[in-house]
Amino acid sequence: MDEIKLHFAEELGAIRPMHAVNNGPVYKFTEDQRITNIDAFRDAGIPYARTHDASFYSSYGGEHTIDVHAIFPDFSKDENDPASYDFVLTDEYLKVMVYAGVEPFYRLGSKIEHWPKKYGTLPPPDFKKWAAVCEHIIAHYTEGWADGFRYKITYWEIWNEPDLGSDETDPVNKKCWGGTKEQFCELFEITAKHLKNRFPSLKIGGPAVCYPVQGWVDDFLSYCRDRKVPMDFFSWHCYAKLPSEITYAEKAAREILDKFGFTEAESILDEWNYVKGWVGDEWVYSLRTEKNLKGAAFIASVIEASAYQPLDLLMYYDARPCGMNGLFSTDFVCDKLKGYYPFWMFKRLYDLGRLVAIDNGTNDSKIICCATKNDTDMAFMLTYYDDIDVAEEKKVCVSFDGMADGAYEVEYRLLDAGHDADPVRSETIRGVAGKSYLTIPLFGTYLVTMKKVD
Numbered sequence: 238m239d240e241i242k243l244h245f246a247e248e249l250g251a252i253r254p255m256h257a258v259n260n261g262p263v264y265k266f267t268e269d270q271r272i273t274n275i276d277a278f279r280d281a282g283i284p285y286a287r288t289h290d291a292s293f294y295s296s297y298g299g300e301h302t303i304d305v306h307a308i309f310p311d312f313s314k315d316e317n318d319p320a321s322y323d324f325v326l327t328d329e330y331l332k333v334m335v336y337a338g339v340e341p342f343y344r345l346g347s348k349i350e351h352w353p354k355k356y357g358t359l360p361p362p363d364f365k366k367w368a369a370v371c372e373h374i375i376a377h378y379t380e381g382w383a384d385g386f387r388y389k390i391t392y393w394e395i396w397n398e399p400d401l402g403s404d405e406t407d408p409v410n411k412k413c414w415g416g417t418k419e420q421f422c423e424l425f426e427i428t429a430k431h432l433k434n435r436f437p438s439l440k441i442g443g444p445a446v447c448y449p450v451q452g453w454v455d456d457f458l459s460y461c462r463d464r465k466v467p468m469d470f471f472s473w474h475c476y477a478k479l480p481s482e483i484t485y486a487e488k489a490a491r492e493i494l495d496k497f498g499f500t501e502a503e504s505i506l507d508e509w510n511y512v513k514g515w516v517g518d519e520w521v522y523s524l525r526t527e528k529n530l531k532g533a534a535f536i537a538s539v540i541e542a543s544a545y546q547p548l549d550l551l552m553y554y555d556a557r558p559c560g561m562n563g564l565f566s567t568d569f570v571c572d573k574l575k576g577y578y579p580f581w582m583f584k585r586l587y588d589l590g591r592l593v594a595i596d597n598g599t600n601d602s603k604i605i606c607c608a609t610k611n612d613t614d615m616a617f618m619l620t621y622y623d624d625i626d627v628a629e630e631k632k633v634c635v636s637f638d639g640m641a642d643g644a645y646e647v648e649y650r651l652l653d654a655g656h657d658a659d660p661v662r663s664e665t666i667r668g669v670a671g672k673s674y675l676t677i678p679l680f681g682t683y684l685v686t687m688k689k690v691d
Contacts, residue, residue: 239633240597243608245615246639247594252609254550255540256583257285257342259508260557261334263296263570274570277577278337278556282584286334287507287552289344289397289445294557298326304347306357309370316369319383328386331378335388342507342552343378344445345371345428346396349412359408360416364424368431371395375436393436394472394507395428395443396421400453418453422460433467442470445507449473449490458497470503470549476512478624480538480605483509484546491547503549510554510561511535513624527563530654531626533575534680536563537652538622540583541607544592553580578658579618582650582684583607586616593639604633604677613689615640619675620682628679635685638670645687647673653681665690 314321347357377385399414563576
């Protein structure tokens with residue numbers, strides 16, 4: 238029997254947002270053919286939605302949305318003239334996010350471009366002018382410039398995956414940054430310094446690298462350190478088939494930032510999902526898994542495990558209707574998939590506010606848990622995940638101590654093949670300590686809430 242111990246008297250600080258996503262809800266402000274998932278976003282309390290790759294989806298605004306070259310389509314125009322900008326569809330997209338209670342996490346740059354001709358991924362002709370264009374985009378959405386808005390948009394990310402492809406790669410085959418590493422470092426320096434000077438209260442960072450442990454990152458951070466480039470956050474990506482692969486990268490990213498002197502920079506994993514392999518049958522298997530119960534268990538276990546790592550923000554890729562969206566049906570976004578429910582469940586932990594210590598004891602790491610509390614109530618999530626397709630169910634003993642004396646109403650909710658975070662059991666317990674015995678199937682997730690009643 239697996240054993241988990243929860244120490245509710247041992248607090249580890251505020252729980253951080255592990256339930257953010259890439260891209261926001263689908264919604265029309267007119268009722269014409271409105272099929273929406275906006276209420277599902279609200280119910281899950283999605284805190285942030287990164288805007289990367291939004292322009293792939295027509296209902297967000299397609300090619301006229303988010304990307305710098307879409308908002309400022311003619312680079313020869315005057316960057317100080319509001320008439321040079323096309324904000325209309327990006328305005329609508331961000332308005333939907335804000336309406337859902339989601340704070341945009343704005344990626345400056347371009348979506349990934351898989352096709353043989355590149356439009357937004359080539360180096361801008363003038364780096365200083367590009368930085369000024371970004372300045373005006375930020376001013377439009379945070380200061381009201383050009384009939385804009387005063388939204389709370391804290392994070393502004395410079396580019397996406399500039400390390401995808403070496404300097405020797407033909408630019409036509411480079412999907413995210415068509416220039417050299419040296420050119421990107423220069424662009425980042427000019428843009429980060431300009432934006433941080435102009436908007437000192439906002440968080441400026443990036444560059445959303447493919448993976449944090451690599452020579453490209455070392456060179457980039459060394460450049461930024463030596464040139465005193467401001468970096469409020471460092472963003473990076475990790476796709477994997479085991480939660481331990483992601484938690485390894487989370488630890489490593491923090492160590493690398495500290496090594497290069499960026500001890501105050503936030504570490505943000507803003508793309509992650511289940512991937513067994515990127516080509517052939519493994520890629521097809523990955524896409525199918527992302528939309529099924531195994532993919533949901535991977536989501537839950539990564540969220541739970543990441544809460545205990547030196548990570549400031551975790552953002553799933555992708556909530557946009559696409560092949561990698563495990564939350565919602567692609568055709569009818571109002572239909573929730575199994576992968577939606579870990580976000581909904583974690584929101585209940587997040588609302589309590591304070592992370593508490595756990596002890597896996599004899600656990601073989603296939604049972605992953607996260608627990609939180611406030612002044613009176615407690616909750617925990619627990620998932621059985623392994624990168625296999627068939628296994629016997631597990632029996633788990635969850636013991637807890639450090640509770641205030643009194644009575645608690647305990648509710649058990651289960652996510653598995655037959656349940657969508659549905660209540661399956663309830664009981665009342667008393668005392669400062671106790672035990673709970675669970676039987677959990679492979680890819681199952683429990684949410685257990687303990688509410689003090691006297």
